[in-house]
Every structure is written in structure tokens, then in C-alpha cells.
Amino acid sequence: MEIAEKTRTLEFVGLSISLVALLASLAIFCRFRSLRNTRTRIHKNLFVAMVVQVLIRLTVYIDIEILRRKTYGIQRGIGNTPVLCEASYALLEYAKTAMFMWMFIEGLFLHNMVTVTVFQENSYYRIYRFVGWGCPVVMTLIWAIITAFYYHPKSKFSRCWSGYNLSSYFWILEGPRFAVILLNFLFLLNIVRVLVMKLRQSHTSEIEQVLKAVRAAVVLLPLLGITNVLFMIEAPLHNVKEFALWSYSTYFLQSFQGLFIATLYCFLNGEVRLALDKTISVYLSLRGTDLQARRQSTFSGCQPQRIASVIEMEEEEMRSSGWIRLCCRGGNTPPPDRPAE
16 A cells, blocks of 8 residues: 555656656747748657646546545445446546557658658658557547446446556557557667667767667666566566556656657757757847846936037026126126127
8 A cells, every 4th residue: 555655746746847857848840930840840749748637637537635535435436437437537548548559650651751761751740640649539538438338337446447567458559559569669660770780880989889779778668668567567566666666667658658759859959959049149148238227228328418408408507697797787788608799
């Protein structure tokens, strides 16, 4: 029980941080026009699928921990609302399947960029969208219908598809996901092979070749979804320590996966950093120019006004003194500034 509570806390923290990182990455990708290419569009679709999944998980966890237990009691909440509960889990599995499909598209796109000599990246984007969002609809719909019929006779005894991930029908979704992981692993091996061949042609040392190949593999691992294979390994329930290790490592990788992907492919991306640096430099230069213009307008604008006011006061005094002298000398006497004829 203690392991489950700590795992849930770890997962809640990881999902929250991943949500912030993914939303920030989406804002950056949508903000800058220089980043609007096919690769970043694929990234955005992957991030959207991950955001939907994270939001549903957080909603369910908040409902379990706060709404159902503390506020409304055991009879309220998503888990006790029949239609809403099944719909939320179906949407969760759809988002998860869409995430895997977009990971497959990421692997395929990277593989084609590295291996294909002439690759037109814009020509396949419509197919990518159909595969990424359309195929999960078909798979999730088939699974949801079969699962609904499977749980319908037991609806009075089983609440909200309880343990649906342990049934054999769940492989309708897990099978394609496992195939995606396998294909991405093959893509990764071929990408590393091509990179090693190119590094050999560049006459670098053997150690540098190995380091660069390993670095490329480590960077690609989170994006290609290979870390999700840990979830397909059966949990070691016979040993408490082994179960704790499996639970913490698996849920840590899953919950923080959004943060890892957003960091590697957005925050540390060279194009993104260049766009951010340009925006920051332009903002600072405009702000500095604005401040300098304000200072110049303050000094150059206030001094002429003061000088003009002083001149007007002196002219007024001269006029008044001239009229006083004129009145004292008489009407036929010219003013002092005009010589007498």
C-alpha cells in the first residue's frame, strides 16, 4: 500500500511537470514561423496526444484523491458514473494509442531523413495525420465495443471496466503498440548504423564514433517510445523490493516522458534556441531604443519649453517697463529704446 501511494504521488508530480513542459513547447512551436516545418508539425501532434493523455490521467487522479474520497463521498465521482467512467477510459486509451502512432511517425520520418537520399518531407504529411489520428479511432472503437459487451453481463458486480488492461481483449490496443515499439527499435538500429557509416567516412576516431552513436541512441530512445516496453513486462509481485524497483522506475519514465521529450526536442533544439535568442535580442534592443528615445525626448523636450518660457517672461518685463517709462515722460517723448529726433 505504501509503494502504491508513493508511486501515485510520483506519477502525479511527473504528469504535472510534463504537462507544463508540453504546453510551453506547443506555445513555442506555434509562436515562431521559422519552426513551421514538417518535423515540428509532427512534434506538435505528438505533444497534443501526450497532453490529452496527461490531462485525462490527472483528472482521474484528482477525482479519486479529492472529489470522491474527501468531498462528495464514495457514491460520487467519475469512477461511480457508468457512462462517464467508460468514456474517460476509452478516450485515455485513444490518446495513448495516438501517442504511439505519432511516435511511429517520428521514427519513420527520422529514418527516411537519414537513409533516403531524396526525401520530400511535405508530400506525406496528410498520410501522417491519417495514420496518427485516424487509425487509433478504429482500433479504440473496436476495443471499446468488445470490452463493453464483455463487461455488460457483469456490470452489477464490476465497476467501470475494472481490470480491463488485464483482459485478453486489451491486446487489440497493446498489439499495435508493441509493434510500434519494435519497429521504432529497428528504425533506431538502422539510424545508428547509417550514422556510424557516415562517421567512418568523416575519418573520426573509433571512440568518437561510438560516443556519437550512443549519444544519438540515447536521445532517440524517449521519442521513439522504447521506454514504454517496461510497462509490458509483468510486475514482479513475489518480491517487495523488486516490485518497488519496477514500480518506481516504470512510472517515473512514463510520467516524466513528456518532460524528457519536450526538453530534448524543443528546449534543447538548436532552431528553437536560435529563434528564442533572436526574439529576446530584438525585444531587448527595442526596449533599449525606447528607453533611449524617452530620455532624449525628456531632456530635449523639457529644455526648449523652459527656454521659451524664460524668453517670454523677459519680453513681458521689457514691455511693461517700457510702457511705464513712456507714461512717466509724457505722450510726446519717445520710448527709451528709440532715439529722440
